[in-house]
Amino acid sequence: MTEITTISGNRGLMLEEPLIFEQGCPGRIGVDIADPGPVDEDRLGGLARQGAIGLPDLSEPQMVRHYTRLSQKNYGIDSGFYPLGSCTMKHNPRLSEKMARIPGLTDLHPFQPQSTVQGALEVIDLLAHWLKGLAGMPALAMSPAAGAHGEWCGLMAIRAYHDDHGDSRRTRVLVPESAHGTNPATAAMCGYSVDPVPANERGRVDVAALKAKLGPDVACIMVTNPNTCGLFEDEILEIARITHDAGAFFYCDGANYNAIVGRVKVADLGIDAMHINLHKTFSTPHGGGGPGAGPTVLSAKLAPYAPLPFVVHGTDGLELVEHAEQAPGAKPFGRVKGYHGQFGVFVRALAYILSMGADGLRQTSSDAVLNANYLLASLKDVLSASFDGPCMHECLFDDRFLKDSGVTTLDFAKMLIDEGFHPMTMYFPLVVHGALLMEPTESEAKETLDGFIAVIRALAAKAKNSEAEAFKAAPRLTPRRRLDETLAARQPILRWKHGANAEG
Amino acid sequence: MRYLPHTEADRRAMLATIGARDVDCLFQDVPAAARLDQPIDLPAGQSEMAVERVFTRMAGKNLSAGCAPFFIGAGLYRHHVPAAVDQLLTRGEFLTSYTPYQPEVSQGTLQYLFEFQTQVAMITGMEVANASMYDGATACAEAAVMAARVTRKKKIVLSGNLHPHYVQTTETVTKHQGLEIEALAPDPFGFEDLMGRVDSRTACLIVQNPGFFGGIRDLTQLADACHEVGALLVVAVAEPVSLGLITPPGAMGADIVVAEGQSLGMGLQFGGPGLGLFATREKYVRQMPGRLCGQTVDQDGKRGFVLTLSTREQHIRREKATSNICTNSGLCALAFTMHLTLLGETGLTRLAKLNHAQAVRLEQSLRRVPGAKVISQTYFNEFALYLGDDVDAAEVVEKLAAKGILGGVAASRFYPHWPELRPILLLAATETNSQDDMAALVSALNEGL
Numbered sequence: 001m002t003e004i005t006t007i008s009g010n011r012g013l014m015l016e017e018p019l020i021f022e023q024g025c026p027g028r029i030g031v032d033i034a035d036p037g038p039v040d041e042d043r044l045g046g047l048a049r050q051g052a053i054g055l056p057d058l059s060e061p062q063m064v065r066h067y068t069r070l071s072q073k074n075y076g077i078d079s080g081f082y083p084l085g086s087c088t089m090k091h092n093p094r095l096s097e098k099m100a101r102i103p104g105l106t107d108l109h110p111f112q113p114q115s116t117v118q119g120a121l122e123v124i125d126l127l128a129h130w131l132k133g134l135a136g137m138p139a140l141a142m143s144p145a146a147g148a149h150g151e152w153c154g155l156m157a158i159r160a161y162h163d164d165h166g167d168s169r170r171t172r173v174l175v176p177e178s179a180h181g182t183n184p185a186t187a188a189m190c191g192y193s194v195d196p197v198p199a200n201e202r203g204r205v206d207v208a209a210l211k212a213k214l215g216p217d218v219a220c221i222m223v224t225n226p227n228t229c230g231l232f233e234d235e236i237l238e239i240a241r242i243t244h245d246a247g248a249f250f251y252c253d254g255a256n257y258n259a260i261v262g263r264v265k266v267a268d269l270g271i272d273a274m275h276i277n278l279h280k281t282f283s284t285p286h287g288g289g290g291p292g293a294g295p296t297v298l299s300a301k302l303a304p305y306a307p308l309p310f311v312v313h314g315t316d317g318l319e320l321v322e323h324a325e326q327a328p329g330a331k332p333f334g335r336v337k338g339y340h341g342q343f344g345v346f347v348r349a350l351a352y353i354l355s356m357g358a359d360g361l362r363q364t365s366s367d368a369v370l371n372a373n374y375l376l377a378s379l380k381d382v383l384s385a386s387f388d389g390p391c392m393h394e395c396l397f398d399d400r401f402l403k404d405s406g407v408t409t410l411d412f413a414k415m416l417i418d419e420g421f422h423p424m425t426m427y428f429p430l431v432v433h434g435a436l437l438m439e440p441t442e443s444e445a446k447e448t449l450d451g452f453i454a455v456i457r458a459l460a461a462k463a464k465n466s467e468a469e470a471f472k473a474a475p476r477l478t479p480r481r482r483l484d485e486t487l488a489a490r491q492p493i494l495r496w497k498h499g500a501n502a503e504g
Numbered sequence: 505m506r507y508l509p510h511t512e513a514d515r516r517a518m519l520a521t522i523g524a525r526d527v528d529c530l531f532q533d534v535p536a537a538a539r540l541d542q543p544i545d546l547p548a549g550q551s552e553m554a555v556e557r558v559f560t561r562m563a564g565k566n567l568s569a570g571c572a573p574f575f576i577g578a579g580l581y582r583h584h585v586p587a588a589v590d591q592l593l594t595r596g597e598f599l600t601s602y603t604p605y606q607p608e609v610s611q612g613t614l615q616y617l618f619e620f621q622t623q624v625a626m627i628t629g630m631e632v633a634n635a636s637m638y639d640g641a642t643a644c645a646e647a648a649v650m651a652a653r654v655t656r657k658k659k660i661v662l663s664g665n666l667h668p669h670y671v672q673t674t675e676t677v678t679k680h681q682g683l684e685i686e687a688l689a690p691d692p693f694g695f696e697d698l699m700g701r702v703d704s705r706t707a708c709l710i711v712q713n714p715g716f717f718g719g720i721r722d723l724t725q726l727a728d729a730c731h732e733v734g735a736l737l738v739v740a741v742a743e744p745v746s747l748g749l750i751t752p753p754g755a756m757g758a759d760i761v762v763a764e765g766q767s768l769g770m771g772l773q774f775g776g777p778g779l780g781l782f783a784t785r786e787k788y789v790r791q792m793p794g795r796l797c798g799q800t801v802d803q804d805g806k807r808g809f810v811l812t813l814s815t816r817e818q819h820i821r822r823e824k825a826t827s828n829i830c831t832n833s834g835l836c837a838l839a840f841t842m843h844l845t846l847l848g849e850t851g852l853t854r855l856a857k858l859n860h861a862q863a864v865r866l867e868q869s870l871r872r873v874p875g876a877k878v879i880s881q882t883y884f885n886e887f888a889l890y891l892g893d894d895v896d897a898a899e900v901v902e903k904l905a906a907k908g909i910l911g912g913v914a915a916s917r918f919y920p921h922w923p924e925l926r927p928i929l930l931l932a933a934t935e936t937n938s939q940d941d942m943a944a945l946v947s948a949l950n951e952g953l
């Protein structure tokens with residue numbers, strides 16, 4: 001293929017787009033705003049801004065074109081297969097978007113009198129009812145804003161329980177080595193030290209090692225289930241038992257709940273607290289990094305410590321409890337964020353849940369696990385599977401199949417981009433070398449998986465066939481090729497400044 | 505089921521490839537005692553039409569802000585969001601992408617984050633901003649923790665003009681991090697003495713501007729006082745539109761600025777999701793929480809963007825990370841930056857002036873309510889109204905609601921333990937209020953008091 005150069009730098013549908021700061025022109029406007037009219041006397045106390053802010057002025061058509069062009073430089077689930085392990089990139093139904101835009105659900109202020117928002121409280125209550133029912137757990141903290149925030153909420157409730165019971169010796173949290181980075185970071189935020197637990201040769205928690213580490217100074221364990229290797233912790237009941245025997249709690253990272261939703265109740269696994277990423281299992285869009293929501297189910301022991309606010313059934317309908325004394329018996333550990341939780345995300349998740357129903361959700365986890373096992377079965381002879389199957393909703397490979405090829409996991413992933421796929425998760429979990437973690441989700445048809453499998457098989461053959469150069473050069477067909485991350489970190493340029501950000 | 509593509513034939517073929525008899529076999533690692541062989545006892549799935557009916561019914565039980573004279577603020581403000589914002593927000597390439605870990609297929613997300621960071625730094629008057637936090641309250645808590653890290657001191661002083669949810673969130677986040685919180689009493693009249701509160705043990709002082717009760721403060725001397733004892737000044741902004749008209753915190757010496765970005769691009773959404781803005785000085789950037797997008801070049805030397813300085817973050821640093829945040833508020837940041845792009849310098853300035861003018865007009869109309877008095881000496885688009893010694897503002901709010909008016913929020917909703925605050929009503933005015941709205945509020949207050 002000869003390199004085609006154009007005068008403009010554009011390449012057909014691949015359009016170059018300058019920063020907004022490079023295309024403004026003072027005096028344009030993209031929103032018509034009424035003339036403020038004369039104000040006799042301002043009430044700014046002499047603190048009116050002096051000098052310009054520096055924002056560019058654009059018209060609406062320029063703005064629309066800018067963001068349309070930017071969107072075209074992105075890959076989403078809507079564009080194609082996105083097997084990003086641990087992230088559950090499933091289809092985002094458009095009904096959810098439509099429901100979230102009903103004025104009676106979106107144009108509501110959190111401090112309206114409660115009598116005027118009974119329908120909104122019903123959304124929260126109904127979603128909570130479903131999540132508790134699916135998990136089999138008695139209580140739920142609705143307000144956490146994401147998975148990591150839910151982890152913190154769960155651990156704060158655990159700490160509140162121990163403190164309330166005068167048990168201040170518990171200063172350690174046991175976290176498997178395969179855990180996501182948020183787990184140890186969360187434990188540290190709660191004032192705990194983190195003690196890693198090794199995995200056994202089957203990719204699960206080494207129960208003997210766990211047992212040896214448990215003791216009267218352990219506050220809780222944080223175990224992801226299914227774990228980050230895509231495996232169900234088959235000794236989970238024993239894990240729960242020895243944890244409880246030591247007086248500690250079992251926090252479960254529920255990032256991988258999509259594998260078991262509708263087929264297994266969290267309560268039946270001996271779990272005391274678990275967050276549910278609505279932006280994973282319940283299909284709310286990831287939006288390029290958020291927003292999410294991480295409602296956290298709690299056992300009866302932990303329930304009294306749930307944070308404010310929460311919804312209760314009162315005599316005049318639903319009531320939002322904003323202060324501890326409104327709810328006798330409650331000992332909330334505090335407040336985790338402003339207002340009443342990620343309401344816009346709740347609406348979307350509930351629309352999905354009502355669409356799927358208990359039967360559809362069971363089919364969801366079944367198909368998600370089926371798809372992952374199909375990838376595993378179809379690829380294990382050409383890639384190196386880290387563990388034997390069956391896997392749950394994702395399958396893990398390591399880089400042994402690339403040994404001596406000169407190709408790395410990163411190169412392999414970048415080559416997939418040119419083939420029109422989003423890469424899998426790379427280099428996570430840390431417990432295997434050069435991890436490639438694939439999570440197909442239930443949204444993908446067999447044809448899509450077959451197309452992906454064919455490409456992976458061909459690429460694996462290419463890698464073994466000493467075509468490392470081609471891999472190193474990938475991707476070649478994207479708006480930008482590999483980016484210099486070392487330069488970005490060594491000489492950080494974190495914003496536009498006049499005259500400082502010239503196009504390279 | 506419309507979201508699930510497999511036919512039974514597909515499933516059979518795939519099971520054959522796997523070598524499993526049925527799907528249940530794939531769940532063999534689940535302890536038998538925990539395996540459910542039936543769907544959970546909850547309703548079955550429904551069609552789009554049926555689900556729409558459920559939501560329409562629930563929506564019908566709410567009084568939406570657009571259907572009432574509406575004056576509620578208290579940290580979240582109702583602004584007109586231009587149609588183009590939401591239309592573009594639903595483009596699947598934005599909506600359905602993950603965090604931009606693969607920069608070659610995420611230049612769209614990365615470029616708008618870079619533009620967003622620049623806009624946030626500009627309006628706050630700071631040098632750098634991150635790619636968002638969950639909301640203003642959590643951003644505020646993160647600022648407290650960061651200040652302690654930077655100064656290696658432990659005392660965090662919270663002004664009585666800081667939003668009570670920011671106060672409570674900060675208290676909760678810092679509870680087990682060895683910090684000492686000194687939260688001052690609510691300060692509706694703007695009397696508190698903050699200068700006397702900072703000393704050599706202080707990590708930071710956190711003030712809100714405009715304050716929770718409306719007041720706008722010159723923070724220059726406070727900043728100097730903080731810096732003299734080695735403390736940081738953290739400024740929280742709950743209404744970013746105010747930055748179109750008033751001196752930004754950065755110009756008054758702030759070291760960290762946190763804000764709630766909801767005002768631009770997002771609408772009310774019953775208070776969530778929010779958008780935490782976080783800006784600081786360049787010298788503190790390595791102590792900052794949250795994702796950062798930076799400029800670099802690609803293999804061909806072309807300008808491009810990547811996530812950077814991630815050695816601060818949980819996926820690299822684990823228990824030593826500056827924060828545990830992972831998923832943030834990406835799409836809300838997009839809504840914010842799109843709205844601000846449409847406004848530009850000219851539009852933000854004009855919008856801010858209009859908001860202030862509306863609030864001044866509201867104050868003037870309220871002079872017709874006997875016994876009521878605006879107690880905020882200064883304000884932007886929200887102020888505290890004292891209704892009279894024996895008046896319970898919470899009751900007034902309920903009476904107004906019964907007349908179909910969403911007439912502000914009673915201070916007692918936040919401060920139930922402060923009887924002296926019972927007569928105080930917080931009222932906000934924005935460009936969305938009409939003269940008729942104001943007239944309706946005034947006449948209802950006259951009837952109700």
Ligand SMILES: Cc1ncc(COP(=O)(O)O)c(C=O)c1O
Pocket residue numbers: 086087146147148149180182183224228253255256277292294829830831
């Ligand atoms: C296993 C695991 N735990 C925790 C998290 C954190 O969740 P969130 O990004 O919603 O905060 C993730 C998300 O990437 C994850 O994969």
